[in-house]
Amino acid sequence: MSNNPYMRPYDLMTPDGKIVAIEHTDKGLLKITVSIEEISPWFRGFYIDEVMVKFNLKSTFAQLGVDVLHYEIKLSRQFRKASVLLQLKAFNPIGAELLRWLEPGCYVGKLxxxxxxRRVHNPDYLLRLIGKTDWHGNPLLLLSEEYKTEEILHQPHKDRTIVRVPLRSGYWIYDDGILGFIRTIAKGLLSPDISFRRFLQLHQIHVEKERKIPPGKMLFTKTMSMNIQTLFAKVVHDELPAGFKHAHADIIQPQIRTGDIFEFHGESGEEITHVPLEFYTLEPFREYFSFSDRTMLKETVQDQEKIFKAFTTAPPSIKAATFIVKRNQLLNLSEGDWIQNLPRESHIVQPAETRAEKWALQNFIENQCTYPILKAMQEESITSEGIILCTHFVSPCLIQYLLSERVRRTLSALYFCTPSEAHGQFFSHDDRQLLQELYKAGIDIFWVDASSHLLLKYVMRRDRDYGMFVPLTEIDKFNKGTFFGIYGSKMIAPPIQEELKRLFEALKPMKHELDHFKLNPDTEIVIVTGGGPGVMAMGNQLASELGLLSCGHAVDFRKPHEIGNAVREKMNPFIQAKMTYRLEQVIVRQSEFNLDFPIFLTGGVGTDFELALELLRLQVGIQPPVPILLVGEVEYWKEKVTLTFQNNLRHGTIQGSEWVSNCLFCVQNHKQALSVYYKFFNNRLEIGPGGKPHENGFVILDSDSDMYSQ
Structure with a gap:
């Protein structure tokens, strides 16, 4: 039996039980003891009143005229087994012959x-299934060609819904040849996997007469072939015509095309025209329900407090995951609902080339807590769409499973609390690639971020090959955003905050006067920083105060030997949307800023590097010419920029791209900055390859006006 909770047997039914003792009594009667072993620990019979646990006879017995008169069940949850004492009766010579050849080891039935x-209470549940198919085009519920919706009867007083399925005309009997094969059938019952249904059909003869019970015998009737894939169906005995009894082979198991024969005995002069069925649902993950059908779950996952509460049930200090398809599951999670497969310590080499490396990689994959869920999706054991909750972001090693067709069909969203077990809040390069692939595959990714107590959704910028985690309430701003970036020192925050605040306060109403594709009434102003302290914290705080979306690209500056220790510098508390990076990806991190309008303040080596990259983006055409603001005194920026620019001019190393200097504007106050932006958005700023270069490497604005200094 699989240890995977999503690839287990159906939890409403046990395996087949076999005879361990036989006692012959009168002719046509037999007392037997049946042992059922290796019952799944998830079998619902262990957890409900024992009177609700019923014995279901193998259909082969009932089809040959044998039924159960009486049974007693002893069920042991501790040993995962059951013992059933049965009294069997044959209602015709064929059945008597079968009883004669039974022996210990023959499989007889199950619980x-x-x-x-799990009983279907509301007819709407059945109506939702009618007309739906599985992934292969097979109907989920097809009861009969003659079926009519008015045959669905709701019985609220009995808390159930029944369906009256019409029977085909006439009944069936067996030809004389069947007796010669009874001993073979008895031998076949020594195996639990042999089906005799089609074999028996070869000996069945249709009789076009009234469907009435022959005195002392069995009546064999049929319906049209049915498809009942996501339900158990059970004959409702108390809805049969007076005097009719159905054999104890009264359970129809989920399958694409079910059996169509029903066996009755008893005393009645009435004719039976329909067979009444009630239904029991499978485990929710097997129901083939789409996420769009789960209205209550869809509403609940929008409530971040309920998501945070669900994660409090996860086992502490260990990787764990669970799969959710219904609202009640989410609201009633317990620690036992989480898969806790902790990966073993091992050295993983990728790409794996040697046999040992491949074995180690596969072992690592199979010990991931999300692996059993993804494997069950691939094997079609999980057929309902739902969401995965996992304490840590999934390993990129699982990408082949995550992007497989069947997983993409069933996985609607993935929620996690921590990006990395070893690196805490910081994603690896492979993690970010996986995020992009999942986003493109239509799988929503949510970060249940404890540091901000916000539910963040991964959103990729339009026409850009990167994304960020954004609060649900801010996604529209992110999608419509024009991104202003503030670069500067993490050590100090120069006294320029008030001027920057006035600049953005003025830009907010200005956009309503403009019709530029980068700034207009439909765009949103977004402020982006590196997410750390100093200038970065000042920029993010400014955004928060002005009601602008505040974004941060935070990097883990711990050295490799410091991993596992306390974080040396934390992300500033003013970030709303964010992406995180490990130290070795600091250069990649810069390429993902993708700013529309960079703004540089006083800074060190990191800021110099960021300025160089922004100039390179202009030079090679990744970014169209836009104004880059250098905030501060002219002499400071001359020391930073002019010497390098003039040195490059002398040596001819920037020939043809000297114009980049006309994109840098040194400003000391918000009025100068606003003047630059206003001219740019009105297409009156001399900028780009058509403009002249500036000898200082940047444009110096007149301190007394917004005119250029020559």
């Missing part, structure tokens, strides 16, 4: 748990 919580 079924009539769990009241």
């Amino acid at each position: 079924f748990a009539e769990d009241p919580e």
Whole structure:
């Protein structure tokens, strides 16, 4: 039996039980003891009243005229087994012959748990299934060609819904040849996997007469072939015509095309025209329900407090995951609902080339807590769409499973609390690539961020090959955003905050006067920083105060030997949307800023590097010419920029791209900055390859006006 909770046997039914003792009594009667072993620990019969656990006879017995008169069940949850004492009766010579050849080891039947919580109460549940198909085009519920919706009867007083399925005309009997094969059938019952249904059909003869019970015998009737894939169906005995009894082979298991024969005995002069069925649902993950059908779950996952509460049930200090398809599951999670497969310590080499490396990689994959869920999706054991909750972001090693067709069909979203077990809040390069692939595959990714107590959704910028985690309430701003970036020192925050605040306060109303594709009434102003302290914190705080979306690209500056220790510098508390990076990806991190309008303040080596990259983006055409603001005194920026620019001019190393200097504007106050932006958005700023270069490497504005200094 699989240890994967999503690839287990159906939890309403046990395996087949076999005869361990036989006692012959009168002719046509037999007492037997049946042992059922290796019952799944998830069998619902262990957890409900034992009177609701019923014995279900193998259909072969009932089709040959044998039924159960009486049974007693002893069920042991501790040993995962059951013992059933049965009294069998043959209602015709064929059945008597079968009883004669039975021997210990023959499989006779199984237990079924009539769990009241799984009984279909509302007819709407069945109506939703009608007309739906599985992934291969097979109907989920097809009862009969003659079926009519008015045959669905809701019985609220009995808390159930039944369906009256019409029977085909006439009944069936066996030809004389069947007796010669009874001993073979008895031998076949020594195996639990042999089906005799089609074999028996070869000996069945249709009789076009009234469907009435022959005195002392069995009546064999048929319906049209049915498809009942995501339900158990059970004959409702108390809805049969007076005097009719159905054989104890009264459970129809989920399958694409079910059996169509029903066996009755008893005393009645009435004719039976329909067979009444009630239904029991499978485990929610097997129901083939789409996420769009789960209205209550869809509403609940929008409530971040309920998501945070669900994660409090996860086992502490260990990787764990669970799969959710219904609202009640989410609201009633317990620690036992989480898969806790902790990966073993091992050295993983990628790409794996040697046999040992491949074995180690596969072992690592199979010990991931999300692996059993993804494997069950691939094997079609999980057929309902739902969401995965996992304490840590999934390993990129699982990408082949995550992007497989069947997983993409069933996985609607993935929620996690921590990006990395070893690196905490910081994603690896492979993590970010996986995020992009999942986003493009239509799988939503959510970060349940404890540091901000916000539910963040991964959103990729339009026409850009990167994304960020954004609060649900801010996604529209992110999608419509024009991104202003503030670069500067993490050590100090120069006294320029008030001027920057006035600049953005003025830009907010200005956009309503403009019709530029980068700034207009439909765009949103977004402020981006490196997410750390100093100038970065000042920029993010400014955004928060002005009601602008505040973004941060935070990097983990710990050295490799410091991993596992306390974080040396934390992300500033003013970030709303964010992406995180490990130290070795600091250069990649810069390429993902993708700013529309960079603004540089006083800074060190990191800021110099960021300025160089922004100039390179202009030079090679990644970024169209836009104004880059250098905030501060002219002499400071001359020391930073002019010497390098003039040195490059002398040596001819920037020939043809000297114009980049006309994109840098040194400003000391918000009025100068606003003047630059206003001219740019009105297409009156001399900028780009058509403009002249500036000898200082940047444009110096007149301190007394917004005119250029020559």
